[in-house]
Amino acid sequence: MDAMPKWADVILIPVISILLAAILSALVILAIGENPWAALKLMVDGALGSTYGWGYTIYYATNFIFTGLAVAIASQAKLFNIGGEGQALLGGLGVALICLYIPWPHWTIALLGAAAAAALFGAAWAAIPAFLQAKRGSHIVITTIMFNFIAAALLNYFLIGALKAPGMEPATAKFPEPTHLPSFQDMFNFGETTFFRGAPANVTFFVAIAACVFVWALVWRTRLGYEIRSFGESESAAKYAGINPTKIIMVTMLISGALAGMMAINNVQGEAERLVLNAAEGAGFIGIAVALMGRNHPFGVMLAALLFGFLYQGGAELALWTSIPRELIIVIQALVILFTGALDNMVRMPLERLFLSLRRA
Template identity: 60%
Template structure:
């Protein structure tokens, strides 16, 4: 019945109504704990968009969510639900770290192409095993990918504690990267053209995320492979009848999905931390699922949803500071409500809107 709705309703109006409903319920929760929900919303918006400092952090978080959201979206178009972006991103960060530590790189623009290759290959390799089990053995990709998140976490702990840790150090992290691998920050890039902004972790990866979104759009909607991926995702029997190989599409879609999740390491590991630390992903792989759902698995929607969740992360931190009764956990509640209303309870809004449009057409 989705086809009964205009595209602008399906891709814009319904997500906005779901979002408004989520914030309305969140406002009721804020009211119950004794705070003014309107003031809380003002603080959240000011904290995330009210200064170059807030915007920088918002876009830094959004960059991470664009990569993980695109990862989930690519697999979704093939009818696959990749829950493993968290583990694939951890392995992608490992690939970035190994590249940056391999040589005394003289300049970031020399290290970056190799780091992109390392992030993509390690993320894709971690997605390849669940993809093979799904394609050849029938093991459900949801189960295998979520199990591989825990395996990835244990593997990174082992490597940082026993293999990659600096001798004599107690911190479970790699050595710092050579300065030649540091990606330029947005403050540095804008400063060269005379624009002054606050220093934030926002770096060149923000532009790379937009490029990745554009290339994803080209792949899914402008190439033969993308057509095969979408055809397979809509109807596997019809795709097989048309000569499309299920094994090929499953493997290719999951490899691309894992590679995109691995690209997250460029933003955090290479662009900000300049070393690999424990749990650098910090749940961003799971946030990518919500970003993809809210963005309808379209690159433009993913970018917009990523910015929204970036605002929640940055504005939520400022809100928790200015309103002590609203803890950081309250921001998690708001995120959960957004996920709930844009995912599980989507029909709560979709069905009434659909009936309204059907009545108008009948009239």
């Protein structure tokens, strides 16, 4: 029998971990001479106080849903995909190539084509670390870290070379007009009142939601998902049951890489509409925090991604109006990873004891 009821595992522990991270973040803000309460109010106001703020929050959340799902599905097989950043960068390369060199008649088909390219490029970038883990015993964490660096160098190489548009900036040319994805501003425009004016949230958000449903169905409603979870629970038992470890590692990492790569339809095609340097902006790493916080479940990932979207947009506002630099968000992100990931047992052990003693009483 489990020591704790399920709700405590799914809700109570993450909430306590996040509270701990929030308290420490507040202490950091206090220590640098600012008022945490005022900072929080500013963040809420900036991220949720207008449809413009919401538009940014949702835009960031869309990125984080993709990268969070990528980490989450790999975690189901007990693989730690730290390479979401590189996979997302490669996804951007795929989107750029397909948008620049194929004359798309309409955005709907362009979206399908770009999503396929992004997924393909992301998956390809995850394939080599997966192969090395499955066949050669190289540690997947180390190889995916290295592939992040290699991806960044590769993108740099293309953006100052073959793909560079005329001008000073290391970026591609702007994508042609038919590839423009409808933004929330386009979609929620009712004559006099336009919602989400100037915000980058776009139709990709719905693709992200669909991806959540897809991952949920795949992991908990298909045979492959069952095999992935069994492999994650116990490799030896899975082998005994006739599950092929190489296949599971490869397939899981390909799906994971594809999901991370698909982030590019949001930030490259949806927002920038061209490929720029460092397009992923660390979203691949935030996926780790998002997946940990969301307990590797698509619904949890979605909520955590929204929270991080709020933090990102709020943090930008904070940097704009106060002397608190944007890097504060990285501190918060680190604390979330620390408490919900590495120090999980610090919260769990006392709680388990508490529940056990309650049951005995």
